[in-house]
Amino acid sequence: MAQCWTTLALILLLAAPVAARAADLAKLASCPGPAQGQVETQKGMFHTHLVCDRILLEIPPALLDRDLLLNTEFVALSAGGDYTAPGALVYNRVVRFQRIRSKVHLVSLRFEVSARDTPRLQQAVKAAQLPMVLMSFDILAAGQDDAPIIDLTPLFVSDAPEGIGLGFKKYFGMHVIDPKRSYIDRVKVFSNNVRVYYYQTWKADPKKVMETLLPEQPSLETSAGFLFAANFLLLPERPMRPRYWDARVGYYSRDFQEYGPAQPSGVSRGFIERYRLVKKDRSAAVSEPITPIVFYIGREVPDPWRAYLKRAVEDWQPAFEQAGFRNAIIARDAPSEEQDPAWDADDVRYNVIRWAPSTRQNALGAVNVDPRSGEVISSHTLLWHDVLKILETWYFVQVSPLDPRAQKLPLPADLMGELLRYVARHELGHTLGLRHNFKAASMITTRQLRDPAFTRKWGTAASLLGYARFNYVAQPGDDVGLMPQIGPYDFFAVDWGYRDFGEGVTPEEEIPLLDQMAARQVNDPWLRFGGEDEVAEVDPTISKNVLAGDAIEGANLGLRNVDRVMGFIVPATTSPGADYERLRELYEALILQRHRELVHVARMVGGVVETRHQAGRGGLPFTPVAPPEQRRAVRFLLERAFPTPTVLLAPDVLRRIVPTGGAMPLQGSNVDLLRRLIDPGVFERMTEAAGAGGIYLPTDLLADLNDGLFGELNETVPRV
Secondary structure, X not given: OHXXXXXXXXXXXXXXXXXXXXHHHHHHOOXXXXXXXXXXXXXXXXXXXXXXXXXXXXXXXXXXXXXXXXXXXXXXXXXXXXXXXXXXXXXXXXEEEEEEOOEEEEEEOOOOEEOOOOHHHXXXXXXXXXXXXXXXXXXXXEOHHHOEEXXXXXXXXXXXXXXXXXXXXXXXXXXXXXXXXXXXXXXXXXXXXXXXXXXXXXXXXXXXXXXHOOOOOOOOOOEEEEEEEEEEEEOOOOOOOOOEOOOOOOEOEEEEEEOOXXXXXXXXXXXXXXXXXXXXXXXXXXXXXXXXXXXXXXXOOOHHHHHHHHHHHHOOHHHHHHOOEOOXXXXXXXXXXXXXXXXXXXXXXOEEEEEEOOOOOOEEEEEEEEOOOOEEXXXXXXXXXXXXXXXXXXXXXXXXXXXXXXXXXXXXXHHHHHHHHHHHHHHHHHHOOEOXXXXXXXXXXXXXXXXXXXXXXXXXXXXXXXXXXXXXXXXXXXXXXXXXXXXXXXXHHHXXXXXXXXXXXXXXXXXXXXXXXXXXXXXXXXXXXXXXXXXXXXXXXXXXXXXXXXXXXXXXXXXXXXXXHOOOHHHHHOOOOXXXXXXXXXXXXXXXXXHHHHHHXXXXXXXXXXXXXXXXXXOOOEXXXXXXXXXXXXXXXXXXXXXXXHHHHXXXXXXXXXXXXXXXHHHHHHHHHHHHHOOHHHHHHHHHHOOOOOOOOHHHHHHHHHHXXXXXXXXXXXXX
C-alpha cells in the first residue's frame, strides 16, 4: 500500500508546481532539510533529478530493455600516477535496465558466443551467456507514462559491481570503496546519453599495508580519491553490419566463439572495430558518405597547434578515397559557447581531440565501441601537454645532424607543429580501428631511406601505425624526408576495413573478397602486418623505435649520427644561467637511441621471421634468420658495440651532468646486449636454424664472443 501511495503521489507531483515537486523529490530521496532549490532536474534520454547527494533516474518505458553502452572513464585523482587526464578507460560493457515487478535491474550482456547462421543453436547461445545482474534498484515511484524512478546513487558511491574499476584498484594498491567519502559530483544529460561524474575514495587493505611497510618507511598511502565519469549511451536498435577479423590485417576486434553445424568445435572469430560509413551513392566507385567522420578540435587546445591537428585529421582522406569514400573524415573547430551553448566535449556523440596540462609524455586514441558489431560510436584523441617534450627529445637525438633547425633547443614552432601533426595522425589511426604494425619499419630498405623522392612520399616505414620515428639512417647531404607519413600499408588496411562491397553482400560473403585483398601481401611486403603478440619476442623484423630492413646497415649509419649529436649537444641544450638538466635528459636519450639500434642487430641472432601466410596464400609462415646473417650480426656488435665508444664519453659532457660513473649507462647497454646473445632461447633457435643456408651453432657464437671480447689478452705485453 505504501508503494502504491508513493507512486500515486509522484504521478500527481509531476503536474505540480516546481517548488512542490522539488520538495517531494527531496522526500523521496530522504533528503534532510529544506528541499527547495536543492533539486536539479535535467531532461534528455533519461530524466535525472540530482537531489542533495542522490541521483534519481527516471527511465522512459521505451528505454527499458534497450541496449546501452556503459562506459566509465577516468577524470582525475588525488594520488600520484600517470592517469592525469580525462579519457583513460576504466570499464566498458553493454547493459540494460530491466523492470521486474517492483524493481529495476541493471544487467550486463555478454557477446563471447555466437551462432549467427544457426537458428537452432541461438537459444542455446542465449542460455550460455545469461545476462548478469550488476545491481538492483527499488522502484521509488513512477513518472510520466509509468516511467520507473530509481535511486542510482549506490552504483557510484558503494562497492562497484563486479569488474568495474578492479584494474585501477590493483594498480593503486587499493581494496574497497569508502561510501562515506564518496559522492555524486554532477550530471550531464544529452539526447542519447547521460554522463554522471562521481568521486570515490578507495581504501587500501590494512594487512597488505602492514606487509609492505619497511622500518625506514613510517607510513604508506592508505586511501586515494578518484573522479570518474560514467556514460550511459543508447546504442542503435539495428547494429552496424559487421566485418570479420583477419590476422593478416591489423584491426582491433571484438572477439567471440562461433558455433555452427559444419564445425566440429567453436571457431575463434571477431568483428573489427571501425566507424559506420555508408555511401550516399552506392553505385558510384567513389562517393561521399551519408555521415562523415567528424573530429572536433577541443576548445582547450592551444591556438598554435589547432591548424596542425586539423591537417592530421584530414591527412587520412586519401586513404579513405582509395576505399571509395570522398571527404570521409573531416576536422572542425569545436563551436564556442556563444556559437552553440549545447555543444559539450563530454557528449559521447562527438569525436574530440582534447588537450590536457600534464607532465605525461604521451598521447592516446580512446574509443567507444559497440561490441555487438565493432562499430566505433565515437572517440577522444588525448594529447597530454608534455608529449611536446618527448617529440623534441626524439627528433633531437635521431635527426638533429640532418636538420639545422633542431641543433638548438627549443625547436621552432613550425617544426614542433609538424611533429605534433605526426603523433596525432598516429593516434587517429587507432581511433579508426588500426592496431600497431611493428613489422612496417623492416619493409623499407636503407637505400629507400636515403632517397628524397621516396621519403617525402612515404616517410620512414610502410605504416604510420608502428613506432618508426625519424630518419636517423639518412646522412648529412641526403636531403630526404625525415618524418613518418601515412604509408602504403595504411592505405591498404583502410581499404580492406572500410570498402563497401554492396548492400546485398553479407559479412560471410565478404570473407572470400577480403581474403583476395589480404593475399596481396604474399607478393607485396609493404602490405604485411605483425607485432603485438608473442612472436614479436623472436622476430627481428618486429621493431620499435628503429628503422630499416637491414638492421646492420641501418645501425651502421645511425651510429654515425649518434656520434655527430655529441658535437653540439652542449650548446644545443644550455643557456646562460640555466642548469644542465635538459643536457642530462638528452644525453641519456642519446645513449638509449644507440642501445636500441644495437639491440635491433642483436635480435638477428637466433631470430625467426614471421610472415602471416595462410593456407594457399604464400609459403611457410616462419623462417629462421640464415646462419651467415647471424654471424654477420655478431661480428658487427663486436666491432661497433663492445669497444669503448670514446665519443660518447666526452668529459665536456659527462662532467656537466654527473660527479662520477658517467660510463655506467654504456656499461649497462653492453651487459644487456651480452645477456641477449647468451640467452638459452637464442641457443635453442640457433641450433634449429643450423643448415638453413649454413651452420652457426651456439658453440660458434661463444667462440666468436670469447675472441672478440677478450682479444686483448692475446696481445704481447712489453716488459718494463
